[in-house]
Amino acid sequence: xxxxxxxxxxxxxxxxxxxxxxxxxxxxxxxxxxxxxxxxxxxxxxxxxxxxxxxxxxxxxxxxxxxxxxxxxxxxxxxxxxxxxxxxxxxxxxxxxxxxxxxxxxxxxxxxxxxxxxxxxxxxxxxxxxxxxxxxxxxxxxxxxxxxxxxxxxxxxxxxxxxxxxxxxxxxxxxxxxxxxxxxxxxxxxxxxxxxxxxxxxxxxxxxxxxxxxxxxxxxxxxxxxxxxxxxxxxxxxxxxxxxxxxxxxxxxxxxxxxxxxxxxxxxxxxxxxxxxxxxxxxxxxxxxxxxxxxxxxxxxxxxxxxxxxxxxxxxxxxxxxxxxxxxxxxxxxxxxxxxxxxxxxxxxxxxxxxxxxxxxxxxxxxxxxxxxxxxxxxxxxxxxxxxxxxxxxxxxxxxxxxxxxxxxxxxxxxxxxxxxxxxxxxxxxxxxxxxxxxxxxxxxxxxxxxxxxxxxxxxxxxxxxxxxxxxxxxxxxxxxxxxxxxxxxxxxxxxxxxxxxxxxxxxxxxxxxxxxxxxxxxxxxxxxxxxxxxxxxxxxxxxxxxxxxxxxxxxxxxxxxxxxxxxxxxxxxxxxxxxxxxxxxxxxxxxxxxxxxxxxxxxxxxxxxxxxxxxxxxxx
Amino acid sequence: xxxxxxxxxxxxxxxxxxxxxxxxxxxxxxxxxxxxxxxxxxxxxxxxxxxxxxxxxxxxxxxxxxxxxxxxxxxxxxxxxxxxxxxxxxxxxxxxxxxxxxxxxxxxxxxxxxxxxxxxxxxxxxxxxxxxxxxxxxxxxxxxxxxxxxxxxxxxxxxxxxxxxxxxxxxxxxxxxxxxxxxxxxxxxxxxxxxxxxxxxxxxxxxxxxxxxxxxxxxxxxxxxxxxxxxxxxxxxxxxxxxxxxxxxxxxxxxxxxxxxxxxxxxxxxxxxxxxxxxxxxxxxxxxxxxxxxxxxxxxxxxxxxxxxxxxxxxxxxx
Ligand code: SF4
Numbered sequence: 015x016x017x018x019x020x021x022x023x024x025x026x027x028x029x030x031x032x033x034x035x036x037x038x039x040x041x042x043x044x045x046x047x048x049x050x051x052x053x054x055x056x057x058x059x060x061x062x063x064x065x066x067x068x069x070x071x072x073x074x075x076x077x078x079x080x081x082x083x084x085x086x087x088x089x090x091x092x093x094x095x096x097x098x099x100x101x102x103x104x105x106x107x108x109x110x111x112x113x114x115x116x117x118x119x120x121x122x123x124x125x126x127x128x129x130x131x132x133x134x135x136x137x138x139x140x141x142x143x144x145x146x147x148x149x150x151x152x153x154x155x156x157x158x159x160x161x162x163x164x165x166x167x168x169x170x171x172x173x174x175x176x177x178x179x180x181x182x183x184x185x186x187x188x189x190x191x192x193x194x195x196x197x198x199x200x201x202x203x204x205x206x207x208x209x210x211x212x213x214x215x216x217x218x219x220x221x222x223x224x225x226x227x228x229x230x231x232x233x234x235x236x237x238x239x240x241x242x243x244x245x246x247x248x249x250x251x252x253x254x255x256x257x258x259x260x261x262x263x264x265x266x267x268x269x270x271x272x273x274x275x276x277x278x279x280x281x282x283x284x285x286x287x288x289x290x291x292x293x294x295x296x297x298x299x300x301x302x303x304x305x306x307x308x309x310x311x312x313x314x315x316x317x318x319x320x321x322x323x324x325x326x327x328x329x330x331x332x333x334x335x336x337x338x339x340x341x342x343x344x345x346x347x348x349x350x351x352x353x354x355x356x357x358x359x360x361x362x363x364x365x366x367x368x369x370x371x372x373x374x375x376x377x378x379x380x381x382x383x384x385x386x387x388x389x390x391x392x393x394x395x396x397x398x399x400x401x402x403x404x405x406x407x408x409x410x411x412x413x414x415x416x417x418x419x420x421x422x423x424x425x426x427x428x429x430x431x432x433x434x435x436x437x438x439x440x441x442x443x444x445x446x447x448x449x450x451x452x453x454x455x456x457x458x459x460x461x462x463x464x465x466x467x468x469x470x471x472x473x474x475x476x477x478x479x480x481x482x483x484x485x486x487x488x489x490x491x492x493x494x495x496x497x498x499x500x501x502x503x504x505x506x507x508x509x510x511x512x513x514x515x516x517x518x519x520x521x522x523x524x525x526x527x528x529x530x531x532x533x534x535x536x537x538x539x540x541x542x543x544x545x546x547x548x549x550x551x552x553x554x555x556x557x558x559x560x561x562x563x564x565x566x567x568x569x570x571x572x573x574x575x576x577x578x579x580x581x582x583x584x585x586x587x588x589x590x591x592x593x594x595x596x597x598x599x600x601x602x603x604x605x606x607x608x609x610x611x612x613x614x615x616x617x618x619x620x621x622x623x624x625x626x627x628x629x630x631x632x633x634x635x
Numbered sequence: 636x637x638x639x640x641x642x643x644x645x646x647x648x649x650x651x652x653x654x655x656x657x658x659x660x661x662x663x664x665x666x667x668x669x670x671x672x673x674x675x676x677x678x679x680x681x682x683x684x685x686x687x688x689x690x691x692x693x694x695x696x697x698x699x700x701x702x703x704x705x706x707x708x709x710x711x712x713x714x715x716x717x718x719x720x721x722x723x724x725x726x727x728x729x730x731x732x733x734x735x736x737x738x739x740x741x742x743x744x745x746x747x748x749x750x751x752x753x754x755x756x757x758x759x760x761x762x763x764x765x766x767x768x769x770x771x772x773x774x775x776x777x778x779x780x781x782x783x784x785x786x787x788x789x790x791x792x793x794x795x796x797x798x799x800x801x802x803x804x805x806x807x808x809x810x811x812x813x814x815x816x817x818x819x820x821x822x823x824x825x826x827x828x829x830x831x832x833x834x835x836x837x838x839x840x841x842x843x844x845x846x847x848x849x850x851x852x853x854x855x856x857x858x859x860x861x862x863x864x865x866x867x868x869x870x871x872x873x874x875x876x877x878x879x880x881x882x883x884x885x886x887x888x889x890x891x892x893x894x895x896x897x898x899x900x901x902x903x904x905x906x907x908x909x910x911x912x913x914x915x916x917x918x919x920x921x922x923x924x925x926x927x928x929x930x931x932x933x934x935x936x937x938x939x940x941x942x943x944x945x946x947x948x949x950x951x952x953x954x
Contacts, residue, residue, distance in 0.1 A: 125657075129931055131890030132908075132924050136661065139912040139920040216781045220894050223783045224909050239787060243898075246791050253791060257784045265779035272775075288846045291760045291861060291869075365852055394861075401858035409856075414849035417868055419875075419946050428867070429857040464947045480857065 019277055025270040032263055036083035074252065078259055081233040085260075088145060088228070089214035092152035093207055099153065100160025101203065105191050107161065108168025119165045122158040130155050134217055135226065143226045148218055155217070156210045163206050167199040205274045212267035219260055235260040289368045290394045311338040312521040313362070313488055317375035318390065320357050320366065322590070328373065329590045332357050332545045335375070339488065339521040344514060346524045346536035346553070348568070352587040354545040356410075359490045359525045362389055363407050364397035379405065382487060403433045406486035410493040412473035416465040422449075422476050423461030429483040444483075452479040453509055471502035475509065482513060489513075490523045495531060507534055529572045533557055541565050544587055544598040547617070551624035561626040563634050564599050597628070605634045639943050647936040654928040658921060659706045715922035720914055725922035729904060733926065735805070736903035739892050740934075742823035744881065747830035752877065754831075755838025756870055762843060770835065777832035782891040786825040786898035793821060803899035822899040826891045830884055837880045841873040848872070875946045882938040885931055 100122070107119035125133065137151035171194065172178075180190050221227030222236025230237060235256045242252035318335040321328035332354035339345045347355045360366050362377055377389040381404055392400070401407075409415035416425060426445045430436060436444070442461070449457035452475040465473055474494060481489060491510065495503040514522055524535055532539050532553060539556050541549040541564065549562040560566040567583045585602040588594055594601050596611035603610065607630065615629045628634065690696055697705070709715060715725040758770040777785075794802035800821055808815040845851060846869060854868045889905070896906030904923055911919035 129886035129889040129927065131893055132927055135893070135908060135912045136658070136920060136924050139915055139917065140661075142915070212779070217890075219781055220783055220890075223781075223894065224897055224913075226909070226912055236783075239784060243787050246787075247795060250791055253787060257780075257788060261776070261780040261784060264781070265776060268775060268779050288760050290855065291846075291865065363856055365855060398855075398858050398860065401856055403858060407853075407856040409849060409853060411849060415853045417850040417854070417872065418948055419872060420867070428854075428859055428863070432857050432859045466948055477853075480853070483857075 022270070022273045022277060025266050025273055028266045029270055032082065032266065033086070035079055036086050039079050039083050074255055077233040077238060078235075078255055081235045081238055081256065082259060082263070084145070084228050084232055084234045085215055085218055085222075085236070086211075086263075088148050088152065088218045089211045092149045092214055093156065093210040095149065095153040096156035096210065097160050097203065097207060100157040101164045101196075101199075103157065104161040104164025105168055105195060108165040109172060109191055109195070115165075119158075119161050122161045125154065125158050130213075131217060131220060134221060138221065138226050143221075144229050145232070148221060148227050152214050152217060156214065159210060160203070160206055163202050164199055167202055168195055171195050171198045201274075201278050205271055205278065208267050208271040208274060212264045212271065215260070215264050215267070310340070311378075312341045312343075312380055312519075313339040313389075313523075314378040315358075315362070315375070316377075318358065318361065318372065318377060319374035320354070320361055320370055321373045322370055330373075330545065331370065331590050332361075335540075335542070335547050337540045337547065337550060339523060341487075341519040341521055342514070343538065344522040344524055344536045346526060346532040346539040347542060348526055348529060348532050348539055349542035350527055350587050352544070352589070353542040355525045355527075355542045356492050358542070359407070359492050359523060362488075362490060362523070363401060363405055364389070364392060364394070365407070379488065399433075402429050402481075402486065403484045404486055405488045405490065406481040406484070408474075408478055408481045408489065408491040408494045411497050412477040413465065413470065413497070415477055416473060418465055420464075421461065422463050422465065422468070426461075426476070426479050426483055429480045433484050448479045448483055449476070452476070452482070452513075453505075454479070470498055471505060474498060474502075474506055478506075478509065478513070482517075485517065486520065488521045488523070490525070492525045493527070494524075496526070496528070503531075507531065510535060529557075529568055541568070544593060545590060546598060546627060547625070548599065548627045549625065551621075555621075555624065561620045561624055561631045562599075562628045563603050563605050563630075566634075567602075567604075599628075605630055636943060640940055643936055643939045643943075647932050650932045651929050654932065655707065655710050655925060656703075658925055658928075659703055710925065715925070716918035718911075718919050719916040720919070725919050728907060728919070729922060729926050732902060732904040732907050733930070735901065736892050736896070736905050736927075737930070738819065739823050739826060739895065739901065739903060740888055742819060743826035743830060743888065743891075746823060746827040747834050748877075748881070750827075751831045751834030752838045752870065752874065755835040755840075755877075756842045756865070756873070758835065758839040759842035759846065762839075767839075770839075774832040774835045777828050778836075780829070781894075782825060782829060783894040783898055785828050786822070786895050789821055789825055790898070803901065805900065805902050818899075818901075822895045822901050825898070826888060826895050829891065830881075830888055833880060833884055833887075834877060837877050838873060841876045842869055845869050845873045871945070875942060878938055878942050878945070882935045885934050885938075889927055889931055 103119060103122055107115040107117075133155055134148075134151040137154065138147055141147035141150065174194075180194065218227055219234070219236035219239070222234045223240045225237075225240065227236055228234035238256035239253060239260070242249075242256065246253055315338065316336045318332065319330060320332035321330050323329060335354070335358055337345060337347075347358060349355045357366065357370065361372055366372070372390045375390060378386050379389050379400075380386050381400070387396075387400070389397075389400075389405075416422075423442070423445050426448055427441050430441060430444060445461055446457045449460055454460050454472055454475045460468070460472075460476075465476070468476065474497075478494070481491075494510075495506050498506060510522065510524070514520065524531070526532060536553050539550065539553050540547055541556075541562065543564050549556065549560065549565045551561070556565060557569060560569055564583075571583060583602055588598060588601070594611065596609075596613055597603070597606070597615050600606045600610045609629060613629070615627045617625050617627050618631060619625055620631055713726050715729070717724055718728070754770060758767045761767050790802045793800045801818055803821070804818055806814045806818065850872075851864065851868055854864045859867075892903060893905035893908060895901065896903045897909050900906075904927065908920065908923045908927075911923060
């Protein structure tokens, strides 16, 4: 029994209690609902009349319970009747499709074109007020809801293998429906049921309130509220009791529906929010300028670690990552998915999801003004002034990364406006020249296009235009070519190369899983595996003589020439929750020895500008 | 865009036809003779002569297809028949009362959206915090309280206990603008409450979803100030499903006006409907139900068009 199931208990128990109460009304020791006592009109609560007496001196508690009986009888009765009819229609429609579908499901959906209460009024106008007309009206009203739910569930079930198999074996369709489809659609039916009961209660009480529903002297909550309305000034309690009973019951059924839904579809429970948007967010660390004299590197990342979970039991996703980027240099970070390469890139722009945080290391970045800031210690506001202007990012899937409802021009323009005061004409000019720079054809027209009007390659170009709009010092590109087809990929790579050639001093971090891309574009490469850097060095050297078995295996798996056969590395990347002891690559490594599983290998330097995290690098490469 | 609007208009016209036809069918599909049903009071059988006269008046003696054509023609020419009660053309009453109902609906929708969207957005940003839980609780409570209960309690509080607003009634805007607005406040607020709950919930869910989208991350990566990210990227996109829900809720909203007009003595179309149903004045009921249903279709059309303006992708989708 998980949390979602436990949460069902409360509304379940209350519904049971209410149902039991109204069901047992005839045998409970209640006062007679019709017994009047004019002298004690509007009497308050007393020992013999717990909730007081109404405008005719009748016992309010008894009327409340009997009223609930009438209301629930109508609501549940019509919900059940509608369920039976709707289910039948939905099953037939979903199973036979074609004409049957039109006659059943589609025909009943016509009712949904009309406002519910109006339809109920129409039926009451024809049949007159009373309990049974109400049940008929509500049944008609709710049938299409069930028909819809059952119809779509049936469609899903019917394509399942075993149902097809039964049909093929010549089972009678009705048998199949009864045996396989019905049990499968029970859960959504239950949700629908609690929803319909709540809604039917609203309409029933509304009609009774208008005097068009339950006919006096039968007590009903709607009628009680109607009566109390006239006597509000003498005895407001008379209004409060039935109101509470009615709202409480509806609330309970709604709650039951919500909770049933979250049992059936646990995805809905996931939290969310946005810490970065909250106003007075706690500043985790002081913003500080790092004063120490340092390298001429544009970016120096040291021992960067990223954990899942804010406090307490964290899972380390990225551990001890170090690398640097020199001005004008292209650094590739390569690895399989799950290696932590994308997270490292996001962390450098302060864009980690809320559930992740940096818990160690630093990332020294030298700004345009020559100051050095530690990117791991900035808060949202401090980062904001750097983003786009100093550090910029190109994302993997441009279709998702561009806002679908804003024009390309606006999306590029707001990036510029974020950091620069600029008048409209100059802005337009700048946008168009940017779009031209990234090779978007017909930029004057394209500024007015929406993302969905561009091709995949054009969208990525627009994305790049956004990223370079303020001539950043550091560009982080996260798999910018992965979503594109090969010819476009090559064009985009060329664009990156041109940009690097044209912009002096801009550093590029190119995150990818594709070694071919690495050899094409990068000066230096960092290879990541399971959250750690396993090897790093100049691209040519690493390719020529990998110093880590993982890199070697990756290089071997790159298709050479026309051969499109990949020599895949056996096994998968371990998840951060169950990392192997010792070397994280050991379970997949062809060279593993016992020592590999006892100690985590430290980074070693085979030569001045190379690093590897393998105890056997001397033997294996 | 224009083509899309034209397309939606055609769909709306089709829906109007469906409504008009189904109202006609409903009358003839209900078992028994409508004239007899209308004249019977409980168990007392109706006078056969009176039934025959009513059948004649309602055109029930004509062949079915003739009745259907008359019905359609009546709707097209605005001739919805004459009231049983006073013999006046139904369309006249509708014409005076419809604007008043529309006024309540529009005011309620405005109140609900202008409060609900910011509230839901706030709850989403602070998801699972204390404030979020409080908002969620009140939204559920508001959703579970029928509109006539809210209305009655509101009268109890504002008109009888605090005595700051009138309990109900109506003055034309042209006679007393301030009084008119004062009188409008409670009914519109009452209708708005449950809609407010729906919109708050929907905005919360919608904003939560948009916050996970890549383009919000892109917006952050640009270094734009929070306020602009929120306005241009988050809320702007989150509004689209919220508006769709608003369209779906129109039915509840119109239903709400029926009760609210009754509670506050607001002389709109919906309250008139209650009186007509009570008197079982058949032409009036059919006329009003059809008018309101057409209004319902029309309001949905308006929302579709606003939505298309907000989301350029919509006008491409044609189902
Ligand atoms: S340390 Fe051992 S297991 Fe790890 S890569 Fe080197 S040889 Fe393989």
